[in-house]
Amino acid sequence: MDWDKLRIFHAVASAGSFTHAGQMLTLSQSAVSRQISALEEEINTPLFQRHARGLTLTDEGEMLYAAVSDVLARLAQAEEALKNVHDAPRGSLKVTSTHGIGSYWLVPRLANLMKECPELELHLVLEDRELDLSQREADVAIRMRAPVQADLIQRKLFTVHYHVYATQAYLDAAGTPQRCEDLIDHTVISYGETAPSEVRDINWLADQCKRAGRSGGKGRIIRVNNVTGVLNAALADIGVVSIPDYVAAQYSQLIRILPEIPGPSFDVHLVYADSLRQSKRVAAFRDFLVREAKDWHY
Template structure:
């Protein structure tokens, strides 16, 4: 007996409400349907269906088998769909959401090569500094920094982001180098915000040692790359993500300070819908971006001078 075929026939019998209805929908002969049902009952040693003159009635065992069989067949169908999707050529429009600066400086430069590799694809990159609703806004792939709530989305980690406090050598020579977060109150700080006022910088790798320092900045800018330029010119002390300042720290344009007080890293993830539903275009983009960033190493994972373990 082909057990899968027999299970599929049993489910069809229950759905149709009769052996003849199942035979018509398969299509198959009434004799073949009856034979498969009888073989299934003999195999399990129990009766699944009671036949009356008017209808079929499921036994308790039959109801249990029906629910389990439907789940098994649905799972097999999903596997079949996923395997066949792997053989498909990615086509259509891919909608990507990313934080503004990460999207502009890290994602956008990767897109020309991606489009050359997949000429049947087009890309819509949306740069927004908010959490998007991927289903409601029809987003196929989203980059997200920080905590991920439980959801039906699949997350692939791209890297870790450390917030780094740093300043130009010229500023530190002029004003001195702070050795503790509390000393920042006596320095010129550069803050990221759309609304000037008080800002808090978080320090401490462990929850017990966490502290929040109120920063009264002399310069407020709602653009991280503009803050980077101001810091390079010696305007003050700035706190920026590691991937943005990595090269500046390496070439000496900026100096990392308060390293022992830095907060835990935040993870950057690539999000997309369940792997069962993900389309070929989604998967090839995820694979491409992960491989490209593994080679380019924008988060400094191969070195320890910028990102520490």
């Protein structure tokens, strides 16, 4: 059997659709479909049951998927063994993180890692969607929730706390809210619908406004779909925001208000596949993050 076809088959089986597999493999849906049809013809066996809601594996497909998964795991282990021949960690390490953690916590600290591991080549993917580590979309992830997959190793790094902030210029113009109910007369900058799904209650401030009866006030809610946009709107004196304390601490013009209102908090975890347990690249990155997290508190 052709290995390229098997690799595409594994991606389709994992994703559950030609479209999602094509996105992971940077191939068109039609190209993926053709490769699967060719593989089925080659072995004279149907591998998928096609229905309106997607694809499911046949019994023969389940058997082949298990075999290909085993081969991929063995190849990953062999790759790590080859890379670990050298004493110092070297080679490419693909790291995925949410936009906020990656931009405002990780990136400012990377100079220390570059000094410690000069032969390590970092590839950062800052997206609020979770990349599939089992599909090697990334080597390690920094996530704002613990993983549920049994084949993933996790390590808690720190806890993120959200509170309410605004600039002095905005407060001088609009007044300083003294209680939650006062927010109905203020502009509240909230996260959009594409906010990270794993971050529960990220729009808690807007929800507080709705419960307080926003329709009776003169304020409004502006939605922005990532933490940089939310932050910049606050720095432009547009309104009140709920952002992580570690972000707000970097901008002296932001003033914490409504301290009695508890915002949400989330534990941040380092996550990687069990197959990378012996990787020197992953170990170096893990140890670096643990040290940085230990020395940092907000």
